[in-house]
Amino acid sequence: MIEQNKNTVEVCFTPAAFPLFYNPKAIVVVIDVLRATSAICTALHYGVKSIIPVASVEEAIVYKNKGFISAAERNGELVEGFEIGNSPFSYMDEKFKGKEIVLSTTNGTQAIEVAKEADTIVIGSFLNKNKMTEYLLSQNKNVILLCAGWKNKFNMEDTLFAGAIVADLLQNEKFYTPCDSAMASLTLYKQAENDLYAFLEQSSHRRRLEKLQLEKDIRYCLTPNTAPVIPIYKNGKISI
Amino acid sequence: MIEQNKNTVEVCFTPAAFPLFYNPKAIVVVIDVLRATSAICTALHYGVKSIIPVASVEEAIVYKNKGFISAAERNGELVEGFEIGNSPFSYMDEKFKGKEIVLSTTNGTQAIEVAKEADTIVIGSFLNKNKMTEYLLSQNKNVILLCAGWKNKFNMEDTLFAGAIVADLLQNEKFYTPCDSAMASLTLYKQAENDLYAFLEQSSHRRRLEKLQLEKDIRYCLTPNTAPVIPIYKNGKISI
Numbered sequence: 001m002i003e004q005n006k007n008t009v010e011v012c013f014t015p016a017a018f019p020l021f022y023n024p025k026a027i028v029v030v031i032d033v034l035r036a037t038s039a040i041c042t043a044l045h046y047g048v049k050s051i052i053p054v055a056s057v058e059e060a061i062v063y064k065n066k067g068f069i070s071a072a073e074r075n076g077e078l079v080e081g082f083e084i085g086n087s088p089f090s091y092m093d094e095k096f097k098g099k100e101i102v103l104s105t106t107n108g109t110q111a112i113e114v115a116k117e118a119d120t121i122v123i124g125s126f127l128n129k130n131k132m133t134e135y136l137l138s139q140n141k142n143v144i145l146l147c148a149g150w151k152n153k154f155n156m157e158d159t160l161f162a163g164a165i166v167a168d169l170l171q172n173e174k175f176y177t178p179c180d181s182a183m184a185s186l187t188l189y190k191q192a193e194n195d196l197y198a199f200l201e202q203s204s205h206r207r208r209l210e211k212l213q214l215e216k217d218i219r220y221c222l223t224p225n226t227a228p229v230i231p232i233y234k235n236g237k238i239s240i
Numbered sequence: 241m242i243e244q245n246k247n248t249v250e251v252c253f254t255p256a257a258f259p260l261f262y263n264p265k266a267i268v269v270v271i272d273v274l275r276a277t278s279a280i281c282t283a284l285h286y287g288v289k290s291i292i293p294v295a296s297v298e299e300a301i302v303y304k305n306k307g308f309i310s311a312a313e314r315n316g317e318l319v320e321g322f323e324i325g326n327s328p329f330s331y332m333d334e335k336f337k338g339k340e341i342v343l344s345t346t347n348g349t350q351a352i353e354v355a356k357e358a359d360t361i362v363i364g365s366f367l368n369k370n371k372m373t374e375y376l377l378s379q380n381k382n383v384i385l386l387c388a389g390w391k392n393k394f395n396m397e398d399t400l401f402a403g404a405i406v407a408d409l410l411q412n413e414k415f416y417t418p419c420d421s422a423m424a425s426l427t428l429y430k431q432a433e434n435d436l437y438a439f440l441e442q443s444s445h446r447r448r449l450e451k452l453q454l455e456k457d458i459r460y461c462l463t464p465n466t467a468p469v470i471p472i473y474k475n476g477k478i479s480i
Contacts (some may be wrong), residue, residue, distance in 0.1 A: 013394060014257070015394070016256070016257065017254070017256065017257075017393070020391070020393055022391055075434075090440065101389055150420075151260070152257070152260055153257070153260055153420070153421065154253060154420055154421040154424065155420045156420040156423060156424060159420075159424065178444060179393075179444065180393070180394055180395045180396040180399075180444050181389075181393065181445055182393040183396060183442050183443065184394065184396060184399065184424065184428055187427075187428055187431055188427055188428070191427055191431070202423050203420050203423065204418060204419065204420050
């Protein structure tokens with residue numbers, strides 16, 4: 001199959017760079033491994049009805065005052081006055097089953113915000129890796145893997161997950177990549193895949209979260225396929 | 241030595257992201273391996289007096305009309321009406337010795353433009369790799385490796401050179417990195433260093449240049465230490 005008939009897979013390392021990749025017909029996979037998109041996959045897998053992502057804490061407060069269950073995290077920590085932050089474990093609670101939860105996080109919800117106009121936005125994390133690959137292979141569309149990064153800088157853990165998906169898609173003859181960042185992500189993932197946790201030892205955000213004693217969260221977020229769902233963003237809400 | 245007393249080395253993948261890294265006291269190394277910064281190192285090593293980098297072709301035309309030797313490249317090709325483009329071999333000519341040359345390129349000269357306010361700007365390429373490491377170790381300042389990229393997207397060859405410098409600097413106890421992009425560059429360079437040319441086979445710009453039959457240029461630009469000079473940008477001109 002020649003390149004012209006294949007679908008592309010590209011990796012955008014930061015929300016700020018997204019306009020350079022913009023393609024209204026592509027599927028955008030939003031990635032914030034530590035921890036927003038891992039939390040969203042977990043929540044929906046455990047029965048939460050939908051997540052309403054909002055970019056600012058102020059918006060989250062407006063929803064909270066209307067009586068919504070509200071979650072907000074900044075710089076790895078729960079924002080004061082909110083019930084939950086972005087630890088995936090918080091979302092496993094029975095009491096959230098069937099409920100809507102409003103969520104604002106440092107990077108993940110901003111990434112969803114910049115991708116808003118895309119044809120299809122889905123939420124990716126190691127927790128739904130194989131399910132995501134299956135889904136993307138079934139859609140016959142170009143794919144943009146949008147890393148949330150850290151305050152618009154490149155980050156390692158989101159890039160590794162992007163590389164995992166690139167590795168899977170390029171094994172299928174339907175896909176090719178014209179994109180150096182996809183090749184870089186793939187190379188990094190291949191180096192890391194046998195022990196993601198150890199590979200991330202030097203990563204800035206793992207160190208940031210370790211200071212906050214979140215090792216259990218990090219290990220969970222790096223475990224593939226424990227929440228095999230495809231969260232789709234539509235009309236302001238994420239659901240499966 | 242604890243981290244607080246060390247100098248940082250960071251990697252900025254694109255000119256658009258540079259404001260996130262901005263630190264007025266840092267040394268900025270501008271990198272456009274294929275081919276602007278390789279051409280600049282070559283020119284100055286071969287006796288060109290200085291290079292005047294300008295961001296736009298229009299500015300280059302103004303200088304040209306004033307009688308300056310002028311070089312301009314866009315998308316890998318010589319711009320019509322200009323004497324030279326950005327092939328390093330063009331700059332080895334005896335007739336340019338002691339002369340000033342005005343240069344505008346697709347990415348490299350834009351990267352210099354965004355870094356203009358930095359305390360010190362130097363020009364890096366594989367051609368001056370070891371000399372650059374020696375220089376940076378001698379300065380006792382923080383270092384930002386600024387990749388020119390391709391139209392504000394990440395590119396592989398600039399990242400590999402950044403990784404080579406990160407590898408060199410982190411061997412010295414004076415330096416550490418707080419930055420995931422530096423760790424990614426280092427990991428990619430370690431994968432590539434035994435055969436940079438082969439590693440870049442999938443890179444988008446190598447393929448772009450191959451279509452233009454520039455294999456000889458690519459091989460030259462990936463050869464370390466053939467132009468051991470430190471080009472410094474000051475008051476609008478680059479010289480050694």
